[in-house]
Structure formats: structure tokens, C-alpha cells
Amino acid sequence: MEVGDSLSADDRDVRLAALERTRDAVVIVDHDGHLRYVNAAAESTFGLDRTGLLGRAVGALGHDELGARIVQAAFAAVDPDRPLGQAGFEITIGRQDRRAVRAAVSVSRAQVGSGDYAIAFVRDITQEVEQREGIAALMTVAERASRAVLVTDRDDIIIYTNPSFTRLFGYSAEETKGRHAGELLAGRHSNRRTIASPAPDIDDEGSEQQILLYAKDGGEIWVSAEVKGLRDGRGVALLTDISESxxxxxxxxxxxxxxxxxxxxxxxxxxxxxxxxxxxxxxxxxxxxxxxxxxxxxxxxxxxxxxxxxxxxxxxxxxxxxxxxxxxxxxxxxxxxxxxxxxxxxxxxxxxxxxxxxxxxxxxxxxxxxxxxxxxxxxxxxxxxxxxxxxxxxxxxxxxxxxxxxxxxxxxxxxxAYYDMLTGLPNRARLRDLIAQATGTCPPGQHVALAFLDVDNFKDVNDTLGHAAGDDFLVAFAQRLREQIRPCDMLARLGGDEFVIVMPGRNASEAGLVASRIAEALALPLGIGTWQVPMSASIGISLYPDNATDIDVLIRQADTAMYQAKRSGRSTYRFFSEDMNGAAEERMAYSAALRNAITFDLLELHYQPQIGTRDGAIHGVEALARWNDPVLGAVSPAKFIPLAEECGLIEQVALWSIRAACRQMAAWRALGLDIPCVSVNLSPINFQNPNLADLVSDILAELRLPPEVLMLEVTEGVIQNERSLAIETMNALRRLGVGLSLDDFGTGYSSLSQLAQLPIRELKIDRGFMRDIAHQSSARAVVTAVVRVGQSLQLSVIAEGVETDEQFALLAELGCDAVQGFLYAPALTPAAFELWLVDYSARRGAAMSKRVAGAPIPALPELRAAAMRRLG
CATH class of the missing domain: 3.30.450.40 (GAF domain)
Incomplete structure (x- = not known):
């Protein structure tokens, strides 16, 4: 544009330099609606490159309404003799980058030489509008708030109170405005220093304190005052009556x-x-x-x-x-x-x-x-x-x-402590009392038959159909057993797939007939979903007093006879006899094979992940021992762990498991895999070793691992025998920094007072409680009780055997910290676990990214700009 002759070249340069440096967007349009000037700030406001805009129609700014209103404000329906007419308006500008900018536009009409020009100053007031609207919304909320709201200026003079303040203290808004807050509300017993001027000492996070204040009628009111200082020097206090609280x-x-x-x-x-x-x-x-x-x-x-x-x-x-x-x-x-x-x-x-x-x-x-x-x-x-x-x-x-x-x-x-949650039958602890009751009342010349039953091929059911199907199988199995015994007979579940029937007044012949009926009743397959699952059991029978008078011996003899039945083809029964040495020979063979497996490192550890319920992060892994013997085949831990305890190998199995798990953790750390801790199962017998803590310390030091990466799992039976020594060993481990987890909680020892004395860090809910948690209030009540016990003792709680999203949701709602089970993964070999972890981390990361992508864009930070004098 051309500037009048009355201005020197220096004057024009100064004016143009000022326009270039102003933070407001400046646009000059001639009478024909063509752009004659666009300053640098306009590029940012409109999101355009001003190169090539001069001489083009004002619509080239990308906003037709804005251009039309600038021209209209400057030239339309105004006094032609008005040399410097001005008009202003607000408008929303849509930029090419889809960002909406709220702008205040001030338009001046200027005559330079023989031409008329519209000079538009465009200021971004987006944040001002947001703040204005936010304050209006806050005022609306404050008017409806149940808490008393008090707003003061930097001198602690009241500038606003809401209706709840009036109801609490009796002062109307007109009576409070302009009064000093401390003088208005303080009384004889008030701490005047506390309420003198709270805002200057309060940061953006605010503070909360209890203050004694006085109402208009002189009544004392204890309030909880949440006070926050604002950046402009004002103070906001939210007051709650806590006199009764x-x-x-x-x-x-x-x-x-x-x-x-x-x-x-x-x-x-x-x-x-x-x-x-x-x-x-x-x-x-x-x-x-x-x-x-x-x-x-x-x-x-x-x-x-x-x-x-x-x-x-x-x-x-x-x-x-x-x-x-x-x-x-x-x-x-x-x-x-x-x-x-x-x-x-x-x-x-x-x-x-x-x-x-x-x-x-x-x-x-x-x-x-x-x-x-x-x-x-x-x-x-x-x-x-x-x-x-x-x-x-x-x-x-x-x-x-x-x-x-x-x-x-x-x-x-x-x-x-005495009943199995899955089947409702007496458990191992209760079984001894039942046998003692039957043998103690047995008349001379009468017998008590003891039948030990083990489900055939139960592992195949769990591995093929999952643990939920396995639980259904065991419940149906127990029901069929109940149907074949008399009311005076007693049925118990020892755990896993093992059951015992105590039959008072039964001799060998009568016990054999019962076993035969049971075999026939089990011959009919069980329908689970679309599967027809075969059902059978191997049964061993011992007789009181013919075979033994000691309870433990009777159970062991029936167990020995049961193993003889398994070797005889399963789905049959055998009576114990003194010449039944096969079971002892088998134990010897298994013991030798297990000793060989430990010596030559033939055992394996598989790892099952534990997932946090709050954020889905890896809570840890449980190391589970596996034994696949080249001759004996796959041997269940439920078999070889008791065998190791019986033949004195459990110490070696435990130390091998700890060393192998720690070695694997060190290898994963070297690969950069972030696994917080590994849990290793130990036998109660291991805690009778006073040197256990020293042995664990040596392993951790050798592999340069911090103690917190190791969690040792124990069952409640750990303190049933050698209690003082077991507790001392546990305390030594905790002092070392190793975590202790109480496994299968609720299936054995259950004294809350003694539980509180255990130096444990974690409770594990037995998988047997999961089956009916989603359907039965009683099962849910038990799990709730266990979680509450853990919370009251400030222990982490982990649920085992979680297989459905519904179970997970219920556990998360209850506050259970972590879960493990088929819902996420079975126990995996180290290589398989690494692949699973990569896949799980990727899926979890993708889910998090999706949530982040869908989140609203955070507000831009507050900007402070100095006011600029209008040019004209």
C-alpha cells in the first residue's frame, strides 16, 4: 500500500516495523476487499503463509465470514465523512490445521491519500474465553454445592459466598461481602492465626485443616476447611461441618x-x-x-x-x-x-x-x-x-x-480347615477324626474298612478341558461316590483327585461289594459340555484291626493297595496284604529315578505369569517343577513332591528349584525382560532347616540378584510341625529381604491370630475357591473374607486358577491384587514364556496406545501477553 506524502520514509519504516512486531494479527484491506498488508502474527493466527496473499481477495485468509465482517465494519453503513471509524466483534476462526481459534477483532477505517482502508487487529482470546466460561461454570457449581464456599481477595476480604455458606453460618451473601473473613467467623475459642489469612501460604495443591468457627447466632461449628490459593491472589475455601463427624x-x-x-x-x-x-x-x-x-x-x-x-x-x-x-x-x-x-x-x-x-x-x-x-x-x-x-x-x-x-x-x-470347598467333603485334617471315631467305637469282632480312591487319568481332564472342567468332574465324581455308600459311611477328599471312604462294620467281602458297585457307577461317562469324559478310579482297601490299628498305617496301607490297583490296569480294586511289596518296590524305583534327576539336572521349571488386577502389568511368575523321566514318563508334582519328602530328597529339590529359578531370572534380566519376582514352592519340611536363609543368600549373591526378586511359597502346614523353628527360619528369610507367600490359603491352618504373627508378604487364594465365585454368594463370601484378611494384615493377595473374565472382574472389584491361571497362560517353558511375554506386552501396549489416542487433547498452557497500544 502507498503511504501519504506527509510521512517521511523513516516514519513509514518505523510504522511498518511496529506492525510487524505486534503480537496481534494485523490485516489491511482496501475498499474493494483486497488484502494490502498481512503481518507476521497473522500467519500464526490464521495458520497461513502470507507469501502471495497481497492483492488477493480477503477470502484468501480462509475465512469468508471474517473478511466480509471486516469490510462491512469498515465501509458499510457508516458516515462517509468519518475518517477513523472503529468497530469490534468476536468470531471463531477455523484454521487449516482444524484448530478453532476464538478471536477478538477490532476494525478501524483509515484514509490514506485518496484511498479508504480497513485496518483489522485480530487477537487470539481462546484462553480468555475458556477461562471466562470456566469461571461461569464454577459459579454455577458453587451455587448448587452442598459444601459452603468462601472466596476472598488477596487481603482476605470476602467477595463471594454460596447458599450453603448461608445455611451453615446464617449470614446472607450481602452480609458477608466486603467483610474480613477472619473477623466475621472467628470467635472466643478460634485459632485466629490459623484463619487470619490462609491464601498467601497455600500453593496450587491446597491444604485441609480443622478449624473452630462461629455462626451468626454465636454457635460453635467445627469445620473441615479445604483452602486453595489462586494465582491472582484470591483464596477459595470449601467448608464442611464436622461437628458431629x-x-x-x-x-x-x-x-x-x-x-x-x-x-x-x-x-x-x-x-x-x-x-x-x-x-x-x-x-x-x-x-x-x-x-x-x-x-x-x-x-x-x-x-x-x-x-x-x-x-x-x-x-x-x-x-x-x-x-x-x-x-x-x-x-x-x-x-x-x-x-x-x-x-x-x-x-x-x-x-x-x-x-x-x-x-x-x-x-x-x-x-x-x-x-x-x-x-x-x-x-x-x-x-x-x-x-x-x-x-x-x-x-x-x-x-x-x-x-x-x-x-x-x-x-x-x-x-x-476341616472341609473341602469344592466338594463340601471333609478334608485330610478332618479324616483322621472320622477314622478315630469309627475305630474307637468298633465292637470286638467287627471291622472298619478304609477305601483309598484315586481318579484314573485325571490329569488328562485338566490338561485337555481346563481346570474348570476338572472341578466339575471332581464334584460329579464325589456325588457318584455318595450314592454308593450308606449314611453311616464317611466320605472325605484328601486333596487333588484322592478320596477316602471310611466304612464302619464292613468286612473284606462287604467292602469288596462296595468297591464293585462304585466301579459300576463310574462306568457311565460324564458329560462336560460337548465332551463325554470317561470316569474310573483305582481303589485300595485296608481293614481295621486285621491290617493295622494305627490310623496313619491304615491310610498308608490303603494307599499302597491303591497303587497296586493302578498297576493292575486301573478301574479296579485291591486289598492290602503283607506280601504286597510292589508298592514299596515302586517307591524305591521312583526314589532312585528322582535322585538321578536331581543329580543330573533333569528336572525342569515351567513359569506361569501373575497379572496385576489394577493395570494388567506383570506382577511376577510362579516357578512350577516338572519331571519327565525317560523311563517313568511325566510324573506329576503331586506324586514326586510327596515322594521327595518321604525319601529325604525334598531339601535337594527345594535348593535346585531356587537356584534354577534365580538362574532364569538372571538370564531374563540380562535380556532386558522386566519380571518383578519369581515365586518358588517349598515344602514345610524345608523350613525345619535352620540354614535355609544362608543357603538362599549364597544363591542370590552368586547370581548377583537382589533378594526382593525371590518369593518363597509355603503352605499353611508350615507351622503345624516344629513351629518355633519354622517361624525362626521364616523370620531369617524376611530379614534377608526374600518375600514369603502363604500358598493355598484356607485349605489347612487358619488361625487369624497366629496368621498375623507369620512374617509373610503375600496370601494366595486356592484355585478351588474360583469355581463358584461368579455364581454362588457363599463362594464369593469366602473369597471376600480371604481378601479382607489379606487387606487387614496389609498383605498382597493373589488368586490362583482364574480362567474367566467374570472371575477376574469380581476379584478386581474385591481388591485382589493379582491373578494367575488359564485366563492368561498355563505354566510355560522359559522359551514359551518369553514368546508369550512379548506377545502380551505388545497387546497391552497396543491397548494403552488406543486409549491414549482416544483421550481429549489437554488444554494449552496459560499464556500471558502485554497489552499493545493501538496504531492509528
């Missing part, structure tokens, strides 16, 4: 502390009720458990003993006072006048005699929705509960649920 928090701490100390539930309930009556002196409280539809009082020190005894054992129902009715319907029940309430008529005499006129009872529910208790308030006058009473009961219902569920969990865990 302080007392409820004390009640909660009292109860949780009692739970942690394993105080008996009756004492815990009494403590809870006494504290409630202290903070609400106008009530008498009581806590009841509901067991099998009956009321069982747990605590109520303020009630007459005679009344509490009368409540014990009362069946719940629609007309059973407040507690029985609340438990029956699962809803709170209020009897404002016990004397006239029809639900109380059979029971009113005792409470009325104690001066109790009204009763409000609330049901206590477990996580699965069952009513497991009630919490009741008795009043000495006919009245309804206050808001304070309601808050107390809300807290007590929650705490009562924790206490009662813990009691149920402990009872369930105790049951786990």
Missing part, C-alpha cells in the same frame, strides 16, 4: 481398633453401645446378630439382662417387635409407642418395665444383601429419632456389618 470418627476408631485387636464380638458390641450412649445420652442401644433367622444379642449393656436373655433365639417375623420385623423385611422399623404398637404386644412387658417407651431398629446387611444383624435405639419417651440419631445409626450399621462379617469370615475360615 468428630464424634463419629472417634466411634469408628474405637470399633476398628477393637477389630484389629481381635476383641471378641460381644465385648466389641458392648464397647460400641456404651460409646453411643455417651454421645447420645437419651438412648439405650443394642446390637443383635441374625443367625438362621433367629435373633442373637451381641451387646446392649443398657438393657436389663432379663430382657436380653428373652430376645435370644426369637425368630424374626412381621410381628416380632422392632428388631425381628426390621430383620424380616430388611427395612428400618420405628415403634413410637411400644405400649400400643401391634408388633410389640407379645414382648412389651419387659421393655416397658425398664422405662423404655419407643424403639427404632435398623437392619444390618452384608455385602451380598443378606440381613445379618440389627442395631436398635430405645427411647425413654415416645418419640422419633433425631438427625443426630440417624447419623449415629448409619455409622453403627456400617461398623456392625464389619464386626459381624468378620465373625462369619472367621467361622468360615475355621470350616475351611
Amino acid at each position: 468428630v464424634q463419629l470418627r472417634t466411634l469408628q476408631q474405637l470399633t476398628l481398633s477393637a477389630l484389629a485387636d481381635e476383641i471378641p464380638i460381644t465385648e466389641l458390641a458392648d464397647r460400641m453401645c456404651r460409646f453411643v450412649e455417651k454421645i447420645a445420652p437419651d438412648v439405650v442401644s443394642s446390637l443383635q446378630q441374625i443367625e438362621s433367622g433367629l435373633v442373637r444379642p451381641l451387646g446392649g449393656p443398657g438393657l436389663p439382662d432379663e430382657y436380653s436373655r428373652a430376645l435370644d433365639g426369637v425368630a424374626i417375623g412381621p410381628e416380632k417387635g422392632s428388631c425381628g420385623t426390621a430383620a424380616y423385611f430388611g427395612n428400618p422399623v420405628l415403634a413410637i409407642d411400644i405400649d400400643t404398637d401391634p408388633r410389640w404386644q407379645p414382648f412389651k412387658a419387659l421393655p416397658l418395665a425398664a422405662g423404655l417407651r419407643a424403639c427404632w431398629s435398623s437392619p444390618i446387611k452384608a455385602k451380598d444383601g443378606r440381613v445379618i444383624g440389627t442395631f436398635a435405639f430405645y427411647f425413654r419417651e415416645c418419640r422419633a429419632p433425631s438427625r443426630w440419631h440417624e447419623r449415629i445409626v448409619d455409622a453403627c450399621v456400617h461398623l456392625g456389618a464389619l464386626a459381624i462379617e468378620r465373625k462369619e469370615a472367621r467361622a468360615q475360615i475355621a470350616r475351611l
Whole structure:
């Protein structure tokens, strides 16, 4: 464009230099709508290269509406005699890179020489608009917020309060505006230093503190104040009334502390009720458990003993006072006048005699929705509960649920010690009592037959159809056995695929007939999905007192006879006899082969991954021993581990496993594979070795591995024998830094008090609990109990045998830390595991990338720009 003659060349250069350096986009358009000038800032704003734009129509900026409005603002419908007319507007500019820019446009009309020109200053106000809209949204939220909101300037002068502030303190917004916050809210007992001027000392993260403030009427209010200082010097405080919460928090701490100390539930309930009556002196409280539809009082020190005894054992129902009715319907029940309430008529005499006129009872529910208790308030006058009473009961219902569920969990865990979760049959620990009971009551001249059953080819079912199918198989197998025995006979599951039948009053002939019937009953294949799975068992029988009078000897003899049945072609039975040496010979052969395998490193370790439930990361791997003998073939760990214990090789197997697993970890680390830790199974016998920690330390030092990469798994039986030595060995390992994991938790030892003393870092939920977790509330309750035990003891919890997404989702919801099972991978050879890990990492990375790609683009950082004087 041409500049007037009144300006010197230097003046023009200065003006053009100023236009080039301004941060606003500057566009000059002539009267015909052609671009005469575009500065450097305009290139950034419009996302265009200004080369070649001069002389072109204003639409070349890529935004027809903007060009039209610039021309219209400068030239249309204006006084032609106005030399420097100005107009402004806001507009959204769509750039070629698809970024939307909100801009403020200021248009000036200028006459230079004989021509008219439109000079447009375009400023990017995208962030200003976002902040403006954000503040408006925040104000809307603040107006509706349940918490009191207080905003002050840099001098702590109130500039805004919301309606919740008015409701809490009694001051209207007009009464607070312009007042000093500290002077308005501080009172006689307030810490004035705390509330004097919080904002200057608060960073962007904010802080939270408890402060005593005063309402307009002079009432004390304890508030939790979350204070945050803003960059412009203002302060924002979110205030929550905690006057009652302080007392409820004390009640909660009292109860949780009692739970942690394993105080008996009756004492815990009494403590809870006494504290409630202290903070609400106008009530008498009581806590009841509901067991099998009956009321069982747990605590109520303020009630007459005679009344509490009368409540014990009362069946719940629609007309059973407040507690029985609340438990029956699962809803709170209020009897404002016990004397006239029809639900109380059979029971009113005792409470009325104690001066109790009204009763409000609330049901206590477990996580699965069952009513497991009630919490009741008795009043000495006919009245309804206050808001304070309601808050107390809300807290007590929650705490009562924790206490009662813990009691149920402990009872369930105790049951786990003696019963098999999969089949419901007595387990190995209970079997000894059953045999002792049968032999102890056996009349002279009578017999007790003991049948030891082992499922034939069960490993093929697990390997072919998976563990879920294997569990279905075992449940059906147990059911067929039940159908073939008398009510007085006793069936137990030892574990795995081994069962024992105790048959009082059976001689050899009668026991043989039972075994024959069992073989016939098992001949029919079992349908699992589309598969017809053959079912058979090898059975060994021993007789009391003919073969032995010692329980362990009887079981061992039946086991020996069972192995003879397997060698005889399976699906048959054999009686134990003194000349039955084949089993002993077989044990000798297996022992020699196992010793040879250890000496020449013929055992193998396979690795099964453990996956974290929170983020899907590799939690670790479990090393599982495998033995494939060139003569004996594949030997199950369930066979050779007990054999190693029996023949004194378990120490060598354990040290070989630890060394092999650590050697593999060192190799993976050298390859750059990030595997946090490896778990190695040990026998309880290994912990009777006082030098175990030193041996492990030497292996770790030799391979230059940190101790935390090794996790040693033990079963609950580790402390059944040589307890003090086992605990001492475990403590030595933990001091070394090696992790300890309690494997197959719930299948054996289960004392919570002693469990808390074990120096373990991890609990593993037995795979047998997984089968019905998605379908049965009882199975889910057991798993929940185990997870809660781990959480209460601050232990990691891992679930084994996870095979479905539904199982994984339930475990993740419960807070189980990690899972392992066929859902991700079986136990793999090192090479196969490496391939699996690469594939899993790739799939996980792809999933993460997909999520990131779909995430919204984060807001640009706030920019600060100095204001520029308009040129004209």
C-alpha cells in the first residue's frame, strides 16, 4: 500500500516495523476487499503463509465470514465523512490445521491519500474465553454445592459466598461481602492465626485443616476447611461441618481398633453401645446378630439382662417387635409407642418395665444383601429419632456389618480347615477324626474298612478341558461316590483327585461289594459340555484291626493297595496284604529315578505369569517343577513332591528349584525382560532347616540378584510341625529381604491370630475357591473374607486358577491384587514364556496406545501477553 506524502520514509519504516512486531494479527484491506498488508502474527493466527496473499481477495485468509465482517465494519453503513471509524466483534476462526481459534477483532477505517482502508487487529482470546466460561461454570457449581464456599481477595476480604455458606453460618451473601473473613467467623475459642489469612501460604495443591468457627447466632461449628490459593491472589475455601463427624470418627476408631485387636464380638458390641450412649445420652442401644433367622444379642449393656436373655433365639417375623420385623423385611422399623404398637404386644412387658417407651431398629446387611444383624435405639419417651440419631445409626450399621462379617469370615475360615470347598467333603485334617471315631467305637469282632480312591487319568481332564472342567468332574465324581455308600459311611477328599471312604462294620467281602458297585457307577461317562469324559478310579482297601490299628498305617496301607490297583490296569480294586511289596518296590524305583534327576539336572521349571488386577502389568511368575523321566514318563508334582519328602530328597529339590529359578531370572534380566519376582514352592519340611536363609543368600549373591526378586511359597502346614523353628527360619528369610507367600490359603491352618504373627508378604487364594465365585454368594463370601484378611494384615493377595473374565472382574472389584491361571497362560517353558511375554506386552501396549489416542487433547498452557497500544 502507498503511504501519504506527509510521512517521511523513516516514519513509514518505523510504522511498518511496529506492525510487524505486534503480537496481534494485523490485516489491511482496501475498499474493494483486497488484502494490502498481512503481518507476521497473522500467519500464526490464521495458520497461513502470507507469501502471495497481497492483492488477493480477503477470502484468501480462509475465512469468508471474517473478511466480509471486516469490510462491512469498515465501509458499510457508516458516515462517509468519518475518517477513523472503529468497530469490534468476536468470531471463531477455523484454521487449516482444524484448530478453532476464538478471536477478538477490532476494525478501524483509515484514509490514506485518496484511498479508504480497513485496518483489522485480530487477537487470539481462546484462553480468555475458556477461562471466562470456566469461571461461569464454577459459579454455577458453587451455587448448587452442598459444601459452603468462601472466596476472598488477596487481603482476605470476602467477595463471594454460596447458599450453603448461608445455611451453615446464617449470614446472607450481602452480609458477608466486603467483610474480613477472619473477623466475621472467628470467635472466643478460634485459632485466629490459623484463619487470619490462609491464601498467601497455600500453593496450587491446597491444604485441609480443622478449624473452630462461629455462626451468626454465636454457635460453635467445627469445620473441615479445604483452602486453595489462586494465582491472582484470591483464596477459595470449601467448608464442611464436622461437628458431629468428630464424634463419629472417634466411634469408628474405637470399633476398628477393637477389630484389629481381635476383641471378641460381644465385648466389641458392648464397647460400641456404651460409646453411643455417651454421645447420645437419651438412648439405650443394642446390637443383635441374625443367625438362621433367629435373633442373637451381641451387646446392649443398657438393657436389663432379663430382657436380653428373652430376645435370644426369637425368630424374626412381621410381628416380632422392632428388631425381628426390621430383620424380616430388611427395612428400618420405628415403634413410637411400644405400649400400643401391634408388633410389640407379645414382648412389651419387659421393655416397658425398664422405662423404655419407643424403639427404632435398623437392619444390618452384608455385602451380598443378606440381613445379618440389627442395631436398635430405645427411647425413654415416645418419640422419633433425631438427625443426630440417624447419623449415629448409619455409622453403627456400617461398623456392625464389619464386626459381624468378620465373625462369619472367621467361622468360615475355621470350616475351611476341616472341609473341602469344592466338594463340601471333609478334608485330610478332618479324616483322621472320622477314622478315630469309627475305630474307637468298633465292637470286638467287627471291622472298619478304609477305601483309598484315586481318579484314573485325571490329569488328562485338566490338561485337555481346563481346570474348570476338572472341578466339575471332581464334584460329579464325589456325588457318584455318595450314592454308593450308606449314611453311616464317611466320605472325605484328601486333596487333588484322592478320596477316602471310611466304612464302619464292613468286612473284606462287604467292602469288596462296595468297591464293585462304585466301579459300576463310574462306568457311565460324564458329560462336560460337548465332551463325554470317561470316569474310573483305582481303589485300595485296608481293614481295621486285621491290617493295622494305627490310623496313619491304615491310610498308608490303603494307599499302597491303591497303587497296586493302578498297576493292575486301573478301574479296579485291591486289598492290602503283607506280601504286597510292589508298592514299596515302586517307591524305591521312583526314589532312585528322582535322585538321578536331581543329580543330573533333569528336572525342569515351567513359569506361569501373575497379572496385576489394577493395570494388567506383570506382577511376577510362579516357578512350577516338572519331571519327565525317560523311563517313568511325566510324573506329576503331586506324586514326586510327596515322594521327595518321604525319601529325604525334598531339601535337594527345594535348593535346585531356587537356584534354577534365580538362574532364569538372571538370564531374563540380562535380556532386558522386566519380571518383578519369581515365586518358588517349598515344602514345610524345608523350613525345619535352620540354614535355609544362608543357603538362599549364597544363591542370590552368586547370581548377583537382589533378594526382593525371590518369593518363597509355603503352605499353611508350615507351622503345624516344629513351629518355633519354622517361624525362626521364616523370620531369617524376611530379614534377608526374600518375600514369603502363604500358598493355598484356607485349605489347612487358619488361625487369624497366629496368621498375623507369620512374617509373610503375600496370601494366595486356592484355585478351588474360583469355581463358584461368579455364581454362588457363599463362594464369593469366602473369597471376600480371604481378601479382607489379606487387606487387614496389609498383605498382597493373589488368586490362583482364574480362567474367566467374570472371575477376574469380581476379584478386581474385591481388591485382589493379582491373578494367575488359564485366563492368561498355563505354566510355560522359559522359551514359551518369553514368546508369550512379548506377545502380551505388545497387546497391552497396543491397548494403552488406543486409549491414549482416544483421550481429549489437554488444554494449552496459560499464556500471558502485554497489552499493545493501538496504531492509528
